[in-house]
Amino acid sequence: MTNLEFHAPRSAEFDGGLASLRGDCARMAPHWAAPEKILSRPVSPSLIHGVNVPERSARLLEAMPEYGN
Template sequence: MTNFDLYAPAPAAREGELEGDLASLRGDCARMVPHWPPARIVSRPVSPSLIHGVSVPPASARLLDAMSEYGD
């Protein structure tokens, strides 16, 4: 794996080219890593018996009722 200089400026784009190449994109991403939040922990599924007070609008219920089951 390449160790990028995190504070080096991105190379200037030449006329007629896009703003940079893959290496400059990877460098930009490496500089942004400290600004990204840590990965979230995925919650576990909740038992349906613990879910109370959920309401579904009638139009959504009709839409779901009209859909065929998976594999039909």
């Protein structure tokens, strides 16, 4: 008798996908302390020169259908 194994195709999600990312955030949340009161003022748009996004985060966003196009 032959034992055939079938494997589901792997998803296109990196590093376990959104569920894994949410789990990681939930585990890290107790390590982050939020300030009691935020004393910040709006920043002038002329002072904003760009945003740096880690490559790994960018790949995760590109894999999401609503952001990838």
